[in-house]
Amino acid sequence: MILHGYWRSGTSYRTRIALNLKGVAYEQSAYDLRAGAQNGADYRALNPQMLVPTLEVNGTLLTQSPAILEWLEERYPEPALLPQDMSERATVRAMAALIGCDVHPLGNLRVLGQLRTQFGADSAAVKQWTARWIGDGFAALETLIGRHGGRFAFGDMPTLVECYLVPQLYSAERFSIDVSPYPRLLAVANAARALPEVEAAHPDRQPDADPQ
Amino acid sequence: MILHGYWRSGTSYRTRIALNLKGVAYEQSAYDLRAGAQNGADYRALNPQMLVPTLEVNGTLLTQSPAILEWLEERYPEPALLPQDMSERATVRAMAALIGCDVHPLGNLRVLGQLRTQFGADSAAVKQWTARWIGDGFAALETLIGRHGGRFAFGDMPTLVECYLVPQLYSAERFSIDVSPYPRLLAVANAARALPEVEAAHPDRQPDADPQ
Numbered sequence: 001m002i003l004h005g006y007w008r009s010g011t012s013y014r015t016r017i018a019l020n021l022k023g024v025a026y027e028q029s030a031y032d033l034r035a036g037a038q039n040g041a042d043y044r045a046l047n048p049q050m051l052v053p054t055l056e057v058n059g060t061l062l063t064q065s066p067a068i069l070e071w072l073e074e075r076y077p078e079p080a081l082l083p084q085d086m087s088e089r090a091t092v093r094a095m096a097a098l099i100g101c102d103v104h105p106l107g108n109l110r111v112l113g114q115l116r117t118q119f120g121a122d123s124a125a126v127k128q129w130t131a132r133w134i135g136d137g138f139a140a141l142e143t144l145i146g147r148h149g150g151r152f153a154f155g156d157m158p159t160l161v162e163c164y165l166v167p168q169l170y171s172a173e174r175f176s177i178d179v180s181p182y183p184r185l186l187a188v189a190n191a192a193r194a195l196p197e198v199e200a201a202h203p204d205r206q207p208d209a210d211p212q
Numbered sequence: 213m214i215l216h217g218y219w220r221s222g223t224s225y226r227t228r229i230a231l232n233l234k235g236v237a238y239e240q241s242a243y244d245l246r247a248g249a250q251n252g253a254d255y256r257a258l259n260p261q262m263l264v265p266t267l268e269v270n271g272t273l274l275t276q277s278p279a280i281l282e283w284l285e286e287r288y289p290e291p292a293l294l295p296q297d298m299s300e301r302a303t304v305r306a307m308a309a310l311i312g313c314d315v316h317p318l319g320n321l322r323v324l325g326q327l328r329t330q331f332g333a334d335s336a337a338v339k340q341w342t343a344r345w346i347g348d349g350f351a352a353l354e355t356l357i358g359r360h361g362g363r364f365a366f367g368d369m370p371t372l373v374e375c376y377l378v379p380q381l382y383s384a385e386r387f388s389i390d391v392s393p394y395p396r397l398l399a400v401a402n403a404a405r406a407l408p409e410v411e412a413a414h415p416d417r418q419p420d421a422d423p424q
Contacts, residue, residue, distance in 0.1 A: 048351075048352045048355035048356060049310060049314070049348075049349075049352035050352075051314065057299075060299050062299070062302045062303075062306065063306045063310075064305065064306035064309040064310060064313070065309075066278070066305065066309045066312075066313065067302045067303075067304075067305035067306035067308075067309050068302065068306075070282075070301070070302065070305055071298060071299070071301070071302040071305075074298050074301070075298060086283060086286050086287060087269075087272050087274070087283070089282070089283070089286070090274045090279045090280065090282065090283040091274075091279075092279075093276065093278065093279035093282055093283075094274065094275045094276035094279035094280075096279075097276040097277075097278045097279050098261060098275075098276060100278075100313055101276070101278065101312055101313050101316075101317050102261070102263065102317055104313075105313050105314055105317050105318065106317065106318070106323065110348075111318065114341070114344060115331075118337065118340065118341065119327075119331040119333065119337070121331065125330065125331070128330065129326070129330065132326060136261075136322075137261075139260075140260045140261035140262075143260035144260060
């Protein structure tokens with residue numbers, strides 16, 4: 001199994017967390033997004049959308065991290081990242097999708113690039129933009145964690161929510177966004193980050209890590 | 213079962229298509245997004261994220277359309293909107309997520325509103341922005357439909373992909389975006405739109421429809 005990704009990509013990070021929590025071994029193949037490596041012919045052959053990650057499994061190419069995570073849950077049911085109860089599963093998936101659809105994509109590299117080229121956005125404007133979506137999403141998630149959370153965002157075991165939340169918090173911290181209004185969210189994210197499987201998925205721990 | 217939504221919301225439209233394809237009866241409760249009705253206390257009690265839709269099932273509140281669609285698939289397995297084979301399921305989910313994560317959220321009302329207020333975007337700029345994301349997404353989807361499609365986007369039966377694609381194409385057409393470069397995508401979307409279940413989900417056919 002080969003994870004084609006990038007150390008700092010939130011969706012690659014999310015996939016590494018799930019793989020590690022499932023205890024699935026994988027190699028990594030890195031594409032430097034800052035250099036546009038994902039737009040080259042090599043990666044395009046793997047994924048016509050030219051976005052990371054792609055998970056290669058015996059020659060089969062799985063793309064889009066939400067689909068990859070569902071595949072991992074079906075292929076490696078234990079430890080489960082979704083509850084057994086049908087409406088609890090829907091709640092976990094909703095909390096994950098809140099980040100996966102309504103926060104993360106708005107702060108993607110290509111989106112921030114478009115803000116810069118189309119609207120001349122400077123760093124302050126990019127931060128304001130990012131803070132809006134992280135703020136909206138984290139505020140709603142704080143309420144949902146209050147309703148459903150325990151040691152983790154949903155109950156007392158890590159779920160798909162942690163796979164999405166930990167990378168999003170990493171991104172918020174990189175943008176120096178104030179996350180103090182979300183104490184429950186921080187508490188569950190910190191509990192997740194303390195797990196060795198999650199710690200090992202951190203961008204700085206990856207082979208292609210290149211901190212400035 | 214009550215679908216809390218809005219006639220023109222792409223995610224409400226997506227959910228109506230899935231409900232209709234499954235043959236599940238539901239009532240509708242409308243929130244006029246143009247008037248900000250989703251920000252009122254009534255709707256906020258249903259969904260702290262203040263985004264439509266919410267599906268109310270015997271008092272249980274399901275939010276986030278990707279999670280709602282997975283719940284519908286688990287609760288009403290027939291007719292299936294996902295294939296049986298595990299890696300085929302991953303492909304269908306990836307094609308759906310391509311729209312659900314990387315196209316639709318970037319053209320949301322609240323996002324276009326932020327472009328207007330933060331960057332003074334006019335209608336032409338909003339159209340350019342929307343065209344970028346629809347173009348990128350549809351180009352990749354055209355390739356994937358070439359690989360996996362038949363009468364529909366994946367094989368010969370409608371899947372989750374149609375639930376996402378038909379509303380996204382409706383949005384592209386409203387923005388007068390040229391979709392002629394994507395003939396396979398158009399062919400499968402038109403096959404889907406011809407189904408009575410999909411036709412009945414069209415925004416103009418909803419009780420709260422208010423075409424200008």
